[in-house]
Structure formats: C-alpha cells, structure tokens
Amino acid sequence: MGELKLMKGNEALAEAAIRCGADAYFGYPITPQSEVIEYLSEQNPYERTGMVVLQAESEVAAINMVYAAGAAGKRVMTSSSSPGVCLKQEGLAYIAGAEVPCVFADVVRGGPGLGTIQPSQADYFQNTKGGGNGDYHNIVLAPASVQEMADFVPLGFDMAFKYRMCVCILSDGAIGQMMEKVIMPEQKARMTEEEIKAKYPWALTGRKRGTEHRVITSLDLDSARMEEHNRHLQRKYAEVTANEVRYEMINCDDAEYVFVAYGSSARIAQKSVQLGRAAGLKVGLLRPITLWPYPTKAIESLIDKGVKGFLSVELSCGQMIEDVRLACNGRVKSEHFGRVGGIIHTPEEVLEAMKKQIIGE
Amino acid sequence: MADITLQDIIQPENLVYEKSKLLTEKPFHYCPGCGHGTVHRIIAEVLEELGVDDRTIGVSPVGCAVMAYDYFDVDFVESAHGRAPACATGIKRVWPDKVVFSYQGDGDLAAIGTAETIHACNRGENITMIFVNNGIYGMTGGQMAPTTLVGMKTATSPYGRMPQWPDGTPNNGFPLQITSLLAQLPGTRYVTRQAVYNAATVRKCKAALKKAFQNQIENKNGVNFVEIVSNCNSNWKMSAVDANKWLQDNMLPVYPLGDIKDNFELIKK
Numbered sequence: 001m002g003e004l005k006l007m008k009g010n011e012a013l014a015e016a017a018i019r020c021g022a023d024a025y026f027g028y029p030i031t032p033q034s035e036v037i038e039y040l041s042e043q044n045p046y047e048r049t050g051m052v053v054l055q056a057e058s059e060v061a062a063i064n065m066v067y068a069a070g071a072a073g074k075r076v077m078t079s080s081s082s083p084g085v086c087l088k089q090e091g092l093a094y095i096a097g098a099e100v101p102c103v104f105a106d107v108v109r110g111g112p113g114l115g116t117i118q119p120s121q122a123d124y125f126q127n128t129k130g131g132g133n134g135d136y137h138n139i140v141l142a143p144a145s146v147q148e149m150a151d152f153v154p155l156g157f158d159m160a161f162k163y164r165m166c167v168c169i170l171s172d173g174a175i176g177q178m179m180e181k182v183i184m185p186e187q188k189a190r191m192t193e194e195e196i197k198a199k200y201p202w203a204l205t206g207r208k209r210g211t212e213h214r215v216i217t218s219l220d221l222d223s224a225r226m227e228e229h230n231r232h233l234q235r236k237y238a239e240v241t242a243n244e245v246r247y248e249m250i251n252c253d254d255a256e257y258v259f260v261a262y263g264s265s266a267r268i269a270q271k272s273v274q275l276g277r278a279a280g281l282k283v284g285l286l287r288p289i290t291l292w293p294y295p296t297k298a299i300e301s302l303i304d305k306g307v308k309g310f311l312s313v314e315l316s317c318g319q320m321i322e323d324v325r326l327a328c329n330g331r332v333k334s335e336h337f338g339r340v341g342g343i344i345h346t347p348e349e350v351l352e353a354m355k356k357q358i359i360g361e
Numbered sequence: 362m363a364d365i366t367l368q369d370i371i372q373p374e375n376l377v378y379e380k381s382k383l384l385t386e387k388p389f390h391y392c393p394g395c396g397h398g399t400v401h402r403i404i405a406e407v408l409e410e411l412g413v414d415d416r417t418i419g420v421s422p423v424g425c426a427v428m429a430y431d432y433f434d435v436d437f438v439e440s441a442h443g444r445a446p447a448c449a450t451g452i453k454r455v456w457p458d459k460v461v462f463s464y465q466g467d468g469d470l471a472a473i474g475t476a477e478t479i480h481a482c483n484r485g486e487n488i489t490m491i492f493v494n495n496g497i498y499g500m501t502g503g504q505m506a507p508t509t510l511v512g513m514k515t516a517t518s519p520y521g522r523m524p525q526w527p528d529g530t531p532n533n534g535f536p537l538q539i540t541s542l543l544a545q546l547p548g549t550r551y552v553t554r555q556a557v558y559n560a561a562t563v564r565k566c567k568a569a570l571k572k573a574f575q576n577q578i579e580n581k582n583g584v585n586f587v588e589i590v591s592n593c594n595s596n597w598k599m600s601a602v603d604a605n606k607w608l609q610d611n612m613l614p615v616y617p618l619g620d621i622k623d624n625f626e627l628i629k630k
Contacts, residue, residue, distance in 0.1 A: 058476060
C-alpha cells in the first residue's frame with residue numbers, strides 16, 4: 001500500500017530516497033534540480049530515518065563523499081544538472097574503477113557550458129558513453145514521469161548493489177519540475193551495521209588486524225592485473241546488458257514506422273503516435289527505459305517484424321540516434337529529429353518529421 | 362663467562378622495539394631517507410595503542426602515499442587527487458562511530474584539494490587530517506608545490522621559486538601557510554605542526570598524532586589537523602642527512618613547529 005501524492009519530479013526523487021532507506025545524500029544546488037536538496041533539507045530525514053543530508057562545497061566534493069560513503073557500504077546518492085555533472089565525472093570514473101555502488105540523478109538542462117536552465121536531453125553522451133576517463137559504463141535509467149522518478153530510486157539502489165556500480169537516473173528539467181500524481185511506497189528501514197557487514201563483505205566498516213586486507217581503490221600499477229581488472233569490468237557490463245535492458249513499446253505490434261524516444265520526448269512522441277494513428281499511419285513508439293544498456297535487440301526485433309524506419313526524437317542535436325543507427329545497422333532508414341535550447345517539440349511537428357524524414361511524402 | 366649466542370639474546374624479555382602490528386609485511390616503496398615511512402609507523406603505533414584498528418578507516422591521497430593502504434593493516438579507500446577530506450567526510454557522516462583519517466601531501470591538500478580541505482575544516486568534521494609537507498611534488502618527479510619555498514629549485518621552477526617578477530608582475534606566488542590558515546577556521550579543534558627528522562621530533566609528533574586521534578575517539582567535535590614538515594631528499598637532490606639539515610635550516614623558519622591551536626583556542630606565539 002502506498003500513499004498518493006501530488007509532487008514535482010525532483011521532490012518525488014528525494015522522497016523516494018528517504019522511503020527506500022537511503023543512508024545519505026550529498027549534493028550541491030543547481031537549477032533545475034535544486035528542489036532535491038531543498039526538499040531533503042526541509043523534510044529533515046535525519047529525524048525521520050537517520051538519513052544524512054549534506055550540502056557540499058562543490059559537485060566535486062559531493063561525488064567524492066558519495067564515493068567514500070558508498071565504499072563504506074552505505075546507500076548514498078547525489079544529484080545535479082548538466083554543468084554540475086561534468087564536475088562529477090572525475091568521481092564517477094573512480095566509482096566505476098573501484099566498483100562502488102551509488103545512485104546519481106542528472107536533471108538535464110541545455111548546453112554546452114552554462115547553456116540554459118531549460119530542459120534538454122543533450123547529456124545522453126555524457127551519461128551513456130562515459131564522461132570520465134577509462135572504459136566503463138554506468139547503468140542509465142530514463143524516467144518519463146514523476147512516478148518513475150520515484151520508482152527508479154529504489155530500483156537504482158538494487159541494481160547498484162547487485163552489480164557494484166553507479167546507476168544514473170537521467171531525467172530533464174521538464175520531468176524534474178513538473179507536478180504529477182505519484183504513489184509513494186511505504187517507508188523501508190535503513191540497513192543495520194550487522195546487515196551491511198553480512199551482505200557486503202567488501203564494504204569498509206573497519207576490521208580486526210590480520211583479517212583479509214581490504215581496500216577500495218581504482219589504482220593498480222601492475223599492467224597484467226589492471227588488464228584483468230578491465231576484463232572483469234567488461235564481463236560485468238556484459239552481464240548487465242544481458243539482464244537489465246528495459247523498454248516500453250506502444251502501438252508497435254503492427255507498426256511500420258517507429259518513434260524512438262525517452263523521458264519527456266517519449267511523452268510527446270506518445271501523442272504523435274495517437275495523431276498518426278488517427279490519420280491512418282501505422283506508427284508506434286519504442287521508449288528505452290535503460291539508455292545503457294541500450295535496447296538494441298528490441299530495435300532489431302522490430303525490423304525483423306517489418307518496421308521500415310525509425311525516427312529518434314530527442315531534445316538534442318542528435319545523440320541517441322547513434323545507438324538507434326547501430327541497432328539498425330543499415331537495414332532500414334533511421335533519422336533524428338530534435339529541438340534544443342530549451343524548446344520542447346510539439347506532437348504535431350514530431351509527426352511531421354516522421355512523415356518528411358522517414359515515410360517520405 | 363660462557364659464550365652468548367644470538368638465540369640467547371633474541372628473547373621476549375630482551376625486546377626493546379618491534380614493528381607495529383598494524384603495519385603489514387609489505388616493504389615500503391618510499392625512497393630511503395623519506396619521512397613517509399616514519400610517519401606511517403607512528404600512526405600505526407598510535408592506532409594500535411588506542412586499540413581502534415577494528416573500527417578505523419583510512420583515506421589515502423594521490424601522491425607518494427597513494428598506496429599507503431598497502432602498509433596499514435586497516436580498512437582503506439583511495440581517493441582522487443585532493444579529495445581525501447571529502448572522502449573522509451562521507452565516511453564519517455555515515456559511520457560516526459568509526460575512526461576516520463585522511464593522509465595527504467602538500468600538492469594534494471594545499472593545491473588541487475584546497476576547497477575540500479578548507480570546507481571539511483570549516484564544517485568541523487570529527488576526523489583526523491594528516492598533512493605531510495615536503496614543499497615539492499614527489500611522485501610526479503619534483504615539481505613546484507604551493508608550499509615550495511621562495512628560491513627553491515624544482516622541475517617547474519628550475520631557476521628557483523620567484524613569487525613575483527622584479528617589476529611586481531605575479532609569477533609563482535608565495536609559499537602557502539595552509540595550516541595557519543586552517544587554524545583560523547572555527548571548525549578546527551586541534552591544529553599542530555610537527556616534524557620527524559630526529560628522535561625527539563618523532564616522539565613529539567607521535568604524541569600530537571595520539572592527541573589528534575584521541576579527540577576524535579572521544580567524540581569531541583572539530584577537525585584535528587597535524588602537519589608534518591618532512592623532506593624529499595630524492596627531489597631535493599640531497600642525501601638524506603643533508604635533506605634533514607636543509608629542512609631545519611630552511612623549512613622550519615617558514616613552517617615553525619608546535620601547536621597552533623588547541624581546544625578551539627589559538628595559541629599566541
């Protein structure tokens with residue numbers, strides 16, 4: 001049994017963190033996600049559950065607090081928006097290399113640089129293709145509603161601790177700022193020290209001398225060991241790819257042409273599907289929920305079933321289209337349509353783009 | 362008198378010194394003559410004497426001590442360059458009953474990590490921060506540090522550190538008195554500057570470290586900050602003996618030893 005509430009996406013994310021038994025949030029204010037830390041500060045979860053909330057001196061400090069507190073076995077998270085996420089990339093690379101579980105949310109705004117505070121999806125590359133140094137991936141979840149902003153926090157922690165890696169909740173200014181009804185789960189208890197020690201033997205909780213040496217580090221100067229460590233990471237990513245791909249298909253059973261869109265763009269493209277169907281076009285929507293690992297096989301299966309073309313609809317100049325094209329592998333046409341700078345496309349212009357760029361009138 | 366064999370001498374009752382049980386068997390990679398080994402040893406001794414090994418978590422830096430975790434038989438996390446105070450903050454906030462310490466050099470703590478250093482101190486985190494200052498970047502091969510002395514030659518100040526050009530135009534800047542600066546912050550409880558160049562300074566330094574850990578263990582709030590003025594004979598391009606002499610003649614006038622702040626009170630000097 002949950003509790004029905006009307007909330008902003010950012011608030012839902014914060015409340016979900018408290019309710020799923022998170023131990024700490026370390027963050028730094030930046031528009032359009034400042035409500036996360038504001039809501040947490042106002043709620044004072046230290047009184048409610050013992051959850052720590054700390055406003056760090058920078059994004060850099062915040063992610064390094066997450067890194068070390070995660071290394072110590074706790075469920076910790078941070079959030080930011082695009083330019084702030086750039087600053088977090090150093091820590092995210094360490095987190096990947098040292099295999100530390102954590103959740104971080106990017107409420108994306110327009111760029112490059114300071115850009116704009118309006119919604120954007122131009123952080124797709126930054127979050128799905130790395131951003132920090134080295135060969136690594138974070139699991140990237142893309143919520144398309146306030147409900148998913150809440151749902152993906154406990155899901156993210158489960159995945160993070162299952163695979164010992166960072167899970168990114170990639171939303172945008174629209175999802176973060178808009179209010180919708182959301183069902184909040186019951187309060188879950190935070191894990192005790194005994195539970196953490198029993199469940200996560202790698203966690204730095206202090207140990208008796210003479211017991212097995214335990215260190216969380218991304219460093220190894222021995223080339224053979226470092227190569228094996230990288231192979232190990234790649235095997236883990238292969239396992240995640242095999243197990244964790246998530247997506248939603250709308251009106252795809254008989255579709256000839258398919259929109260591919262996530263987050264806010266998926267909400268708009270869903271309306272474009274309705275408009276297209278009303279006009280007699282056999283259009284559907286593929287909504288990737290995991291952006292990494294990407295639902296490549298879903299696109300392949302749609303082509304096998306006869307889909308003739310895909311339109312990647314994004315609030316960017318064309319980032320996810322690269323993954324759509326890799327999945328299409330030249331078998332059918334795939335193009336990109338996007339608005340940027342904080343402008344959000346209309347369902348009508350998205351449908352027009354499908355007609356012009358893919359169907360070809 | 363009968364011949365005394367080695368076996369007769371090696372008896373527990375004759376033991377006058379042994380390596381701390383909190384140091385591993387791994388040989389130090391530090392250069393012969395470097396202060397890091399001594400500092401490691403006395404930290405290990407202090408933690409052993411305080412009996413907190415089973416709840417201690419260390420944070421190692423980027424720099425010569427990056428692999429400090431190989432030498433201590435306690436839990437360790439290796440931080441990014443300069444971020445050790447943020448890491449220590451993260452751990453201490455979620456595990457307030459653990460004993461958390463950071464270990465950093467001058468480039469790490471006083472250059473790239475200045476923000477993390479100042480803000481951890483300003484928040485008054487209940488942690489122990491250990492700062493080994495040898496006025497140079499050791500691991501990367503002897504470049505200028507924020508604490509490099511005026512006139513000191515390094516790989517990136519080959520003609521000597523010159524704060525300003527003769528006409529006053531800014532150049533390398535001045536040696537950063539980071540410890541004195543941190544003592545001004547209301548969040549620091551205990552701030553001291555020590556050294557390990559002879560037996561007397563090693564003993565004093567150990568006593569200071571013990572106090573810096575004891576304060577944390579007793580849950581007294583505020584940062585406990587121990588600077589240790591040390592040498593880098595390899596990059597100073599001196600013998601170990603000469604480096605320790607040079608340290609006393611040149612480093613100590615700029616970085617004088619002694620307690621700077623205790624129990625939140627600045628000590629007038």
